[in-house]
Amino acid sequence: MDKPLRTHFSLIKLIAWTCIFLGLILFFSLHYPHSSPSNRLKYLEDSDWKYQILNSGRPKSRNGFRVLVTGAAGFVGMHVSTALRQRGDGVVGLDNFNGYYEKSLKRAREDLLKSKDVFIVEGDINDGVLLTKLFKLVKFTHVMHLAAQAGVRYAMKNPGSYVHSNIGGFVSLLEVCKLMNPQPAIVWASSSSVYGLNKKVPFSEIDRTDNPSSLYAATKKAGEAIAHTYNHIHGLSITGLRFFTVYGPWGRPDMAYFFFTRDMLKGKQISVFEGLNGFTVSRDFTYIDDIVKGCLGALDTATKSTGSGGVKKGPAQLRVYNLGNTSPVPVSKLVNILEKLLKVKANKVVSPMPANGDVLFTHANISLARRELGYKPTTDLQSGLKKFVAWYLDYYKPSGKKSSV
Numbered sequence: 144m145d146k147p148l149r150t151h152f153s154l155i156k157l158i159a160w161t162c163i164f165l166g167l168i169l170f171f172s173l174h175y176p177h178s179s180p181s182n183r184l185k186y187l188e189d190s191d192w193k194y195q196i197l198n199s200g201r202p203k204s205r206n207g208f209r210v211l212v213t214g215a216a217g218f219v220g221m222h223v224s225t226a227l228r229q230r231g232d233g234v235v236g237l238d239n240f241n242g243y244y245e246k247s248l249k250r251a252r253e254d255l256l257k258s259k260d261v262f263i264v265e266g267d268i269n270d271g272v273l274l275t276k277l278f279k280l281v282k283f284t285h286v287m288h289l290a291a292q293a294g295v296r297y298a299m300k301n302p303g304s305y306v307h308s309n310i311g312g313f314v315s316l317l318e319v320c321k322l323m324n325p326q327p328a329i330v331w332a333s334s335s336s337v338y339g340l341n342k343k344v345p346f347s348e349i350d351r352t353d354n355p356s357s358l359y360a361a362t363k364k365a366g367e368a369i370a371h372t373y374n375h376i377h378g379l380s381i382t383g384l385r386f387f388t389v390y391g392p393w394g395r396p397d398m399a400y401f402f403f404t405r406d407m408l409k410g411k412q413i414s415v416f417e418g419l420n421g422f423t424v425s426r427d428f429t430y431i432d433d434i435v436k437g438c439l440g441a442l443d444t445a446t447k448s449t450g451s452g453g454v455k456k457g458p459a460q461l462r463v464y465n466l467g468n469t470s471p472v473p474v475s476k477l478v479n480i481l482e483k484l485l486k487v488k489a490n491k492v493v494s495p496m497p498a499n500g501d502v503l504f505t506h507a508n509i510s511l512a513r514r515e516l517g518y519k520p521t522t523d524l525q526s527g528l529k530k531f532v533a534w535y536l537d538y539y540k541p542s543g544k545k546s547s548v
């Protein structure tokens with residue numbers, strides 16, 4: 144082949160590769176609409192942001208922890224960050240503010256945290272460069288990892304987002320943690336959904352968890368296996384918390400108690416699922432303040448990671464706990480309580496549970512968490528929903544004035 148022809152072919156090859164590359168970027172950005180690439184390094188280069196991150200991460204008490212809270216603009220993340228800061232720990236949040244549910248609620252939670260001196264870095268846990276820079280800036284002693292694609296039923300619509308955040312994101316975070324010196328101790332949110340189709344109640348940590356009924360559950364189960372690996376190879380201290388249907392003020396609009404409230408107030412129809420042959424569907428609903436106490440208990444009892452720079456120096460702690468209320472309530476009863484609190488009659492239909500990944504019941508055995516974390520839930524569904532409804536009516540009141548915790 145003569146030289147001009149070769150140059151011509153090289154040019155065509157270059158154009159073809161560029162098209163493939165751009166096509167791949169387009170493909171991934173369409174498939175992961177919730178994971179806007181977090182090119183947020185400006186946070187760490189601009190001295191004003193740097194100041195805010197340093198200030199937020201600085202403990203206010205002498206023995207305070209320095210905690211990175213992922214998913215801090217989320218429901219549980221906001222409450223845990225508030226409690227940690229209130230007791231004097233340094234807290235830096237990280238959240239990608241994705242659009243899975245109303246972003247304005249995440250921004251309102253961010254405002255609230257700002258008023259309590261907690262700064263949230265906007266970025267994705269898959270962004271290893273950003274994570275590394277953050278860790279270099281603040282020597283985190285602990286990571287409270289709550290960022291995830293939550294929700295059981297949404298996995299039918301957007302499976303990729305679960306793999307991206309709950310598997311890819313978790314690995315990305317652990318990869319950065321393992322290289323730190325000293326490594327932080329990690330506490331992260333698993334889920335009651337790992338018990339899947341188990342029939343034995345109450346669910347106990349020693350029960351099998353290998354029959355998940357949703358992709359969400361499968362990614363949380365994968366997270367537990369991944370935690371085992373990083374603990375085993377790299378000496379990371381890791382504690383997984385299996386939360387059971389958490390509810391309360393500042394909650395998640397995709398959850399039944401939240402959208403039942405919204406739809407009941409609008410007079411819209413709600414569907415209450417039932418199992419085959421009229422089987423009552425129930426959940427071990429757990430109030431947010433109880434969950435927060437469980438998270439703090441897990442952080443306080445976490446021992447140090449043993450590795451440094453990716454190399455394990457000795458065995459490290461690996462734990463899993465149920466955080467539930469140990470008192471399951473039928474979904475129909477949840478609706479009755481809401482009717483009384485909202486003073487409206489629900490326009491409800493009882494319908495067979497669709498094949499959407501939901502399980503029929505959950506019920507936590509919490510003896511282990513009680514013994515080892517001092518976990519002791521104190522809020523029943525009626526009292527917890529009362530607080531949720533008060534917040535809801537205030538937050539969504541027509542004047543638009545935002546509530547406080």
Ligand SMILES: NC(=O)c1ccc[n+]([C@@H]2O[C@H](COP(=O)([O-])OP(=O)(O)OC[C@H]3O[C@@H](n4cnc5c(N)ncnc54)[C@H](O)[C@@H]3O)[C@@H](O)[C@H]2O)c1
Pocket residue numbers: 178213214215216217218219220237238239240241249266267268269288289290291292293294307308312332333334335385386387388389390395
């Ligand atoms: N709320 C519950 O009932 C419940 C029950 C069991 C387990 N969990 C788990 O607890 C954790 C917190 O749940 P929640 O109810 O607060 O959910 P949430 O959706 O309100 O909070 C999760 C936050 O993580 C952020 N996020 C998601 N993917 C991210 C990514 N790739 N990078 C950075 N940020 C990301 C989201 O923007 C969101 O603000 C999750 O891991 C969830 O799976 C929750």
Ligand SMILES: O=C(O)[C@H]1O[C@H](OP(=O)(O)OP(=O)(O)OC[C@H]2O[C@@H](n3ccc(=O)[nH]c3=O)[C@H](O)[C@@H]2O)[C@H](O)[C@@H](O)[C@@H]1O
Pocket residue numbers: 293294295333334335336337386387388389397398399400414415416424425426474496501502503
């Ligand atoms: O405990 C957990 O691990 C899980 O708890 C909740 O999942 P879930 O218990 O399914 O909570 P909701 O989505 O709020 O559903 C509560 C109940 O209402 C029922 N439901 C839901 C929607 C609906 O339209 N009708 C209805 O009866 C569901 O079947 C379920 O029994 C969270 O959404 C998950 O992120 C979390 O992982």
